[in-house]
Amino acid sequence: QWIYLNGDFVAKEDAKISVYDHGFLYGDGIFEGIRIYDGNIFRLKEHLDRLYDSAKSIQLDIPLTYEEMQEAVVETVRRNELRNGYIRLVVSRGPGDLGLDPRRCPKAFVIIIVEQLAIYPEEAYRNGLVSISVSPRRNIPDALNPKIKSLNYLNNILVKLQANLAGVGEAIMLNAQGYVAEGSSDNIFIVKKGVVYTPPCWVGALEGITRGAIIELCGKLGYPLREEPFTLHDVYTADEVFFTGTAAEVIAVREVDGRTIGAGKAGPITTHLLEEFRKIVTVDGVQ
Ligand code: PMP
Structure with a gap:
């Protein structure tokens, strides 16, 4: 399983974030949950619209353009060779110091995880x-x-x-x-x-x-x-x-x-x- 970690694809075991990441310290970040059905990423555009709106509202600069983000999601799905599954896209404020000031976090951190989904029977x-x-x-x-x-x-x-x-x-x-x-x-x-x-x-x-x-x-x-x-x-x-x-x-x-x-x-x-x-x-x- 390959995880998209700020531009790199890393194995699940190696997918780690900083303990200073404000997503972890303060819940400062945003996310999306998206489905893949038979290779089709369902309503990806709507999910990305909501993601970028959430980012704007909390003044979070997503370090990827909309097109780059779309490509990153598609590429993560492709690398994992999953035709049916679930995508978790997270953008956190990124690593900073222990204070909650987002100005201390120079760069947002992007994570994309693709995996099987446990759904209701x-x-x-x-x-x-x-x-x-x-x-x-x-x-x-x-x-x-x-x-x-x-x-x-x-x-x-x-x-x-x-x-x-x-x-x-x-x-x-x-x-x-x-x-x-x-x-x-x-x-x-x-x-x-x-x-x-x-x-x-x-x-x-x-x-x-x-x-x-x-x-x-x-x-x-x-x-x-x-x-x-x-x-x-x-x-x-x-x-x-x-x-x-x-x-x-x-x-x-x-x-x-x-x-x-x-x-x-x-x-x-x-x-x-x-x-x-x-x-x-x-x-x-x-x-
Ligand atoms: N409400 C909350 C609080 C949610 O987290 C979600 C997403 N899982 C939903 C509603 C359903 O939204 P969506 O159809 O976009 O998954």
Whole structure:
């Protein structure tokens, strides 16, 4: 396995970063998770757009142009000879001193890792996940703006810890006002009376690439889609609930906080969206 480390390709065992890297010391950096489906890097452009936007927002100078970054990703995939897998692209502030001042970090550090992906078993897509709502709140826009895909994931880790404790795969995070925001690493959708709802990102959700693809598919397939804030009550009483994310794709939820959702398995619209999503993943991207 070859890891892209700031311009070099190194073996996994030799892929190391400085203990002075501010990505490590302060979570000062950004990242992307991207899928490769049958040699197609799904929506690479959208992921790179989000990466460069995140960088701009935190005044991080990515030492590669957009084209060089695209080429670095493609080359890392090629070297690893993986036709299906997952890409983790990280840009950290780079090595500095122990103070948190980013001016002490002369050059950002770029890492690209490509590997196999452990995904949910196919059975989970048919039967749906059990989920819970958790107490950590999705931060509201300032430093931890959900639009910035930063290396500060402690809040999401707290969500994951509660999910682990309850023995569930993904959990539902609310924002400070109590509106449903997203999962620990997935966006959330509900379906009621044929209408598909997802929280607008300003409620406290990452502008997920999968979320965007599902919104587009709803348009194409004729499902009315509303970006509207909603509460746990709306989740409990929905006909269908599903999460979307690069790793999870479109995964149904059959139970939330002990309430059975709809028929207690993947609903028809969720199933249809997953089917159609799996048709576009091999074509809509960079080959
Ligand atoms: N929300 C959060 C907090 C995430 O980290 C992710 C990415 N794993 C998502 C949503 C889903 O976004 P995407 O579809 O771009 O993977």
